[in-house]
Amino acid sequence: MSNGLPKRVKLKNGRVVTLRALEKSDEAALGRFFAGLPPEATEFLRDDVRDPGVIRHFIEERDPDRVFCILAVTEDGQVVADATLHKDPRGWRRHLGEIRVVVAPEVQKLRLASAMIRELVTHATFVGLKKVVAQILDSQAEVGAAFQRLGFCQEARLVGHALDMHGQQHDILVLTNDVDALWDRMQDLLTDLDTRGSAQ
Numbered sequence: 001m002s003n004g005l006p007k008r009v010k011l012k013n014g015r016v017v018t019l020r021a022l023e024k025s026d027e028a029a030l031g032r033f034f035a036g037l038p039p040e041a042t043e044f045l046r047d048d049v050r051d052p053g054v055i056r057h058f059i060e061e062r063d064p065d066r067v068f069c070i071l072a073v074t075e076d077g078q079v080v081a082d083a084t085l086h087k088d089p090r091g092w093r094r095h096l097g098e099i100r101v102v103v104a105p106e107v108q109k110l111r112l113a114s115a116m117i118r119e120l121v122t123h124a125t126f127v128g129l130k131k132v133v134a135q136i137l138d139s140q141a142e143v144g145a146a147f148q149r150l151g152f153c154q155e156a157r158l159v160g161h162a163l164d165m166h167g168q169q170h171d172i173l174v175l176t177n178d179v180d181a182l183w184d185r186m187q188d189l190l191t192d193l194d195t196r197g198s199a200q
């Protein structure tokens with residue numbers, strides 16, 4: 001399937017990264033990316049990404065029909081962000097895609113997450129999804145602000161639904177948007193971001 005990737009993106013500070021699909025050979029680089037994140041960036045993620053076994057599972061269980069995964073990679077091959085669209089191809093939720101994004105602190109607020117979410121939304125449109133969901137914890141006010149800036153709205157609060165690594169319960173905020181509305185929003189937000197396809 002052609003998805004327009006790899007694609008070079010010039011961030012707001014002029015730094016260039018390449019967005020491309022996750023490959024089998026990325027296990028070590030992906031492990032280094034997650035291991036290099038500060039604890040406060042990983043403790044709110046759904047999976048324990050500091051466990052090499054979890055990374056291996058991501059790589060070995062790659063199935064584009066269920067998880068579409070893209071990485072942002074610097075010119076020297078370092079992974080600086082990971083973005084995934086999770087799909088459930090059967091049943092009531094087959095029109096939904098769940099977005100998960102992690103950007104390294106040194107490249108945050110440069111529109112990298114926006115550029116990656118645009119690729120996920122392009123993919124969502126291509127495979128006929130109607131609605132996208134992002135789930136965050138109630139303690140992640142800044143992350144909520146970033147998603148709202150991208151056009152997501154809070155649709156539900158699941159009380160005490162998450163148990164963090166320290167055994168503490170948190171509410172999950174379910175943020176959603178329609179794929180078409182999000183696509184329009186992405187086009188507006190990213191008009192000034194320089195992206196070029198198939199640049200490798």
Ligand SMILES: CC(C)(COP(=O)(O)OP(=O)(O)OC[C@H]1O[C@@H](n2cnc3c(N)ncnc32)[C@H](O)[C@@H]1OP(=O)(O)O)[C@@H](O)C(=O)NCCC(=O)NCCS
Binds near residue numbers: 101104115145149
């Ligand atoms: C949330 C996250 C992915 C955002 O990544 P990012 O690359 O910094 O996001 P962008 O630069 O594309 O920002 C999108 C918009 O949100 C705003 N924004 C980003 N971080 C923000 C923050 N902490 N507070 C308020 N607004 C913020 C940006 O300014 C931007 O608006 P703009 O276009 O007007 O400049 C990143 O902070 C992160 O990886 N957090 C930790 C992992 C996580 O919790 N992920 C969410 C689970 S799905």
